Amino acid sequence: MLFLYTVLVVCCAVLLVAGVIEQRRHFASLDQIPTRVLVNGIRGKSSITRLCAGALRGGGLVTVAKTTGTAARFIHPDATEEPVHRKFGIANVVEQIGIVRRAAAYRPDALVIECMAVMPALQEVNQTKLIRSTIGVLCNVREDHLAEMGPTLDDVARSLSRSMPQGGVCVTAEQDRLPILREEAAKRNCRLIAVDPETVTDEELRGFGWFTFKENVAIALAVAELCGVDRATALRGMYDAPPDPGVLSVERYRTREGMPFRFANVFAANDPESTLMNVEQLLGLGAIERPLNVLINCRPDRVERNGQMGELIPRLAPDAVFLIGHPTRSAYDAIPAQWRDRVTDLGGDRRPAAELEAEILGRLTPGSSLVAIGNIHGQGELLLERLTELPADDEPMHHTTGDVR
DSSP: OHHHHHHHHHHHHHHHHHHHHHHHHHHHHHHTOEEEEEEEEESSSSHHHHHHHHHHHHHTTEEEEEEEEEEEEEEOSSSOOOEEOOOOOOOOOTHHHHHHHHHHTOOOOOOEOOOOOHHHHHHIIIIIIOOOOSSSEEEOOOSOOHHHSSSSSHHHHHHHHHSSSSTTTEEEEOTTTTHHHHHHHHHHHHHEEOOOOGGSSSHHHHTSSSSOOHHHHHHHHHHHHHTOHHHHHHHHHHSSOOTTTTTTEEEEEETSSSSSEEEEEHHHHHSHHHHHHHHHHHHHHHHSSEEEEEEEOOOOOOOHHHHHHHTTTTHOOSEEEEEESSSSSHHHHTGGGGGGEEEEEEEOOOOOHHHHHHHHHOOTTOOOEEEEEEOOTHHHHHHHHTTSOBBBOSOOOEEEEOOOO
């Protein structure tokens, strides 16, 4: 028995020593990167990461970036990128160690990296042990991951604040819970910079080749200024930055019978407020038009989200609503009674995509728009595959893409 205890103690000692060596090696890699920007928040993290990296590259800073969103990417200093390969396809915050080591090999001026932690404790570990950012970004507070960070939005704000750098600077575009963020920043001796989206002009926004939000641009401009890059130079760098693979897209299609319509994929905007912001912006820019038709894809493991999308219907004021996936009842019950006469329930998670396509497109009117919201997985993915097979509108294509929050 004594022998077994001795073996156990020796093994534990070896693991402890190995852990200490690994941590020191990781901290040494971090020390080779003078500016480390950690982007956290609920919506727009990937886009902000790319905008910040583009702005710093535009200013002549050797910059490495890494996104985590729809498709995780490692972005080299020349703006080329490659997928982040994961064992068994499972994301784990420990992968940040390898990313930092790769980034340090470039001897960069800056690393811009998206926070991939959801649990509050892991967000703090991500900051204090893995990234140790000098500049933090907390883009916004939205209704998402309430089970892990909630249950209230105030709780979400405090959870996200765990990624603020101790004694550093944090940039935010959040307005509603700014007092909470200021309180949390003060606890960490962190200087909080609240940006004003209206300082970004419409003319500056038109320079982008995709839809983006003034909040995101304002954050990237503030980060660039902190790094010594002037506004005009930063904007040029952002204009040249490639958009995220998960950006929202608006396409003009024709049905198989030749009827034109517009399709907006807003699936990636998971929370209701971000979904509403995307649709309102697309309508305001004329990228989609009324008559407006809304498609909600439901998932059995996102029942609460299904209901939130149903509650959103009066604010979107569509002419028709289509429910697909399962259980559609979770979305239907959340739609106010006065709007239910516009609902077509196509539920049943085994219905073929061709049947869904025929049912939905057969009810559209010429020139109307179809907006897909909720969650893409399941029948949403299958339906999208069918739609990409449709012929493009004969008129000149107005293909635009943009970030989703």
